[in-house]
Amino acid sequence: MEEGEKRLKQEDCSEDVLGSGILTLTNKRLAFDKTRARMMDFSKHMGDTILDITLDNVTKTWKEGLLMKKVCFIVKTDDGEKIYKFGVFNTKSWLKSIDEAVANYKN
Known part of the structure; x- marks a missing residue:
């Protein structure tokens, strides 16, 4: 994360095309990190950040x-x-948080 950036919300979820991963909302951007899970030992590993959007682009x-x-x-x-x-x-909570972050976004 950049200087002055604060995590507002984060959740393990799935996107229709991108698959499963972790969606993160900060006061500056939305990011989605791909994850890999293993059923044998119930572990989950972080992958690449495949989505990194500044809030002014929403x-x-x-x-x-x-x-x-x-x-x-x-x-x-x-x-x-x-x-x-x-x-x-x-x-409902995610929508409200994203809308508030976009409204309060300062580059």
């Missing part, structure tokens, strides 16, 4: 789903806009 947030609830957001990238959908435990 253009829209929402939640969806009835049984499989997800927090979703659209981000601006060099290749255009991309949609990410994460299956987190408390979508």
Whole structure:
């Protein structure tokens, strides 16, 4: 993490395309780190950071789903806009935290 960066929320979750990993929200960015799990010894290992988005690139947030609830957001990238959908435990809390972090973001 950078200087002055604070972790606001973190959860082990899954994204529709990226698979399982850990979603982290800080006061400056959203990051997703891929994880690998082993059933033999019930261990989980951190992998590469495959998503690292500054909060000024988040253009829209929402939640969806009835049984499989997800927090979703659209981000601006060099290749255009991309949609990410994460299956987190408390979508309402995540949505509120992301919206507040985006509103309070200072570069």
